[in-house]
Amino acid sequence: VTGPEPLPPAPDVEVIGLDADDTLWHNESFYADAGATFAEIIAPWIPDGEDVASRHYETERRNLELFGYGAKGFTLSMIETAIELSGGRVSSAAIGELLALGKRMLAHPVDLLDGVREAVERLAEHHRLVVVTKGDLFHQEQKFAASGLDALVDRVEVVSEKDVRTYRSVIGRVGVDPSRFLMVGNSVRSDVLPPIEAGGHAAHVPYEITWVHEHVDDAPVAFPVLPSLSAFADWITTR
Ligand SMILES: [Mg+2]
Numbered sequence: 001v002t003g004p005e006p007l008p009p010a011p012d013v014e015v016i017g018l019d020a021d022d023t024l025w026h027n028e029s030f031y032a033d034a035g036a037t038f039a040e041i042i043a044p045w046i047p048d049g050e051d052v053a054s055r056h057y058e059t060e061r062r063n064l065e066l067f068g069y070g071a072k073g074f075t076l077s078m079i080e081t082a083i084e085l086s087g088g089r090v091s092s093a094a095i096g097e098l099l100a101l102g103k104r105m106l107a108h109p110v111d112l113l114d115g116v117r118e119a120v121e122r123l124a125e126h127h128r129l130v131v132v133t134k135g136d137l138f139h140q141e142q143k144f145a146a147s148g149l150d151a152l153v154d155r156v157e158v159v160s161e162k163d164v165r166t167y168r169s170v171i172g173r174v175g176v177d178p179s180r181f182l183m184v185g186n187s188v189r190s191d192v193l194p195p196i197e198a199g200g201h202a203a204h205v206p207y208e209i210t211w212v213h214e215h216v217d218d219a220p221v222a223f224p225v226l227p228s229l230s231a232f233a234d235w236i237t238t239r
Pocket of ligand 1: 019020185186187
């Protein structure tokens with residue numbers, strides 16, 4: 001049902017919601033790199049054959065309610081996983097390296113995906129734009145300020161979870177009927193299914209990597225899939 005063809009006609013919407021991480025700028029690739037570095041740093045204390053990435057994800061998932069999404073929770077969960085998997089033997093020097101790794105993630109420059117700036121400029125000509133992103137408030141605001149897109153976007157909503165209730169309140173705050181709202185993003189779980197359930201529209205623009213937490217096996221509804229934000233802008237502006 002989620003196949004790329006045929007593309008339906010674009011709905012007539014007034015407000016476009018844009019996901020940020022892995023839709024406007026690269027994100028998951030940094031996390032994947034950091035995860036590989038994490039495994040290297042703690043390797044001396046870890047039994048052979050241990051799946052560090054899976055254990056780290058389990059810790060992250062367990063901590064989501066306490067830490068929320070983002071690089072800080074990722075870092076604390078690396079430290080917790082290192083202590084657990086090493087039976088408490090991991091060195092404080094290695095913990096220091098993990099903290100430094102986390103700080104590098106927070107300080108990483110914003111790297112827009114190809115064609116995003118031009119696509120957002122075209123979208124802004126005919127639509128009000130709202131960025132809807134989950135994660136750490138301070139870090140997401142910093143990234144958005146560094147993106148150079150602020151003049152094109154009406155508002156930024158940093159939310160703790162992207163569920164139906166969140167989209168209902170975002171749509172309420174931007175002041176449109178849900179049928180006049182369309183969300184575009186790289187996560188079927190966070191950017192596509194809940195806005196549709198809230199009465200709006202959605203389009204999926206996949207990224208090269210999907211965090212396991214965002215993975216959906218069987219989507220219950222059909223939705224348009226586009227290869228890039230530029231292709232999305234073509235679709236929505238030539239209706
Ligand atoms: Mg995303």
